[in-house]
Amino acid sequence: MKNVLRALKRCAVIGAVALAAVSIQPAGASASAPAPADPQPVVGGTRAAQGEFPFMVRLSMGCGGALYAKDIVLTAAHCVSGSGNNTSITATGGVVDLQSASAVKVKSTKVLQAPGYNGSGKDWALIKLAKPINQPTLKIATNTSYNSGTFTVAGWGANREGGAQQRYLLKAQVPFVSDASCKSSYSDLIPGEEICAGYAQGGTDTCQGDSGGPMFRKDNAGAWIQVGIVSWGNGCARPNYPGVYTEVSTFASAIAQAAAGL
Template sequence: MRLAGLLMTLMVVFAGTATAVDVRVVGGERVSIDDHPWVVYVTDASGNQFCGGTLVSPTKVVTAAHCAAMRTPRNTRVVLGREDRQSSAGVVARLTDIWVHPDYVSADQGSDVAVLTLRDAVGFTSLPLARATDEELYEPGTSGLVLGWGRTSEQGSSSRYLMGATVPVMDDGHCENAYPQFDPDEMTCAGYPEGGVDTCQGDSGGPYVAGGRLIGITSWGEGCAREGKPGVYSEVKRYAEDIEAQLRI
């Protein structure tokens, strides 16, 4: 199976409010949580998964703003260390706080970044953030890994197991041609011109990783793994200072 559907444009319902966003993993294959202990998924209080995230410190998870904007700590959980969503492995963590970037309006307008604060510190390995000095990680052609439990095809079901796929960073010009609203100062896009591999519904907020760092947050796109429609990710180096400020709280 492939990770090409994580950014599929759909109506995702958060707390009864519908928001047009893209989320997914299509064209990938099953991967081990042991190899990626920092990847997590986000659920409602009943355990229904709707987004992904990345553990970046013992008490902080980075996700997309569109995953968190309509949530409260009381009705949101983070699941860590669980590869199979039908298992009881790992930890279900409760939250004390949700920070959404103050400039966020919608995913395709940028600032699609949020930080969830866990009630208790966890012992899982965290993933470093890309910083402003990590320009080389955003060079076109750089191979990055996307991960999630989202749909494995545009109209398919969510994955029971953690899936992963490799997609290259694309040239900003290609991204701007694909999406007029693409902002190269705040976003990066990744995929193949012919499509076939991508993130999809349920993958939003999850990691895009290169060079051992979190370089992107799954944000939006049109459909899943469509030709000429790559996935779009919030550019972590652009928001690293904002995120790090939250890590100090």
């Protein structure tokens, strides 16, 4: 039987809450109670500098994402409602301040949700943009070589459980958590499709509103590489409940094939 925690994804509902209130929380937190109605940011994070993570994208449905290509955003499957033509999503890029006059806003044209996605695992999706966002892209891991060490997470989600979405991009660092350890917290973890990160004592994690955003680290050449996609967790930054992320390397070939067909 699936753990009910999977029902609590880390996306946020945008509407009643103004984007000016958007914030970010560190990865690792999810909720055992119903998700708050307002979006949330990375918990335990600090403000990112302009241009520090130029591949970061904010999506109008209350999720994050990263530029896989200048005209394609990689995000979470649970952030979208299926595949096909879709012009309802607005991607905001090029800024850390969502209210900046320099923000680049581009509408979507198509969405591809991971084939076979049913709410458990396979939590990735691609959004095709009407025109490119002229910012550096974030390469994705194609093997498990980088599934270790300390990762960076960033987003405009809540900065505390139950908090509001943030206006400014927040960032935080979280350590890798082994599958064995993560399974002790989440019995329905899917090793090979999901990867965990966070501190045993809690305090730093992603949160509602960070869903779909990247978890990344430096590769051997010193360049950023995406290892995970913010997916789910129990609350935000709770002790012994790390954040759960889609393991990007598992789906790298499928993502590349899907992107080529968009």
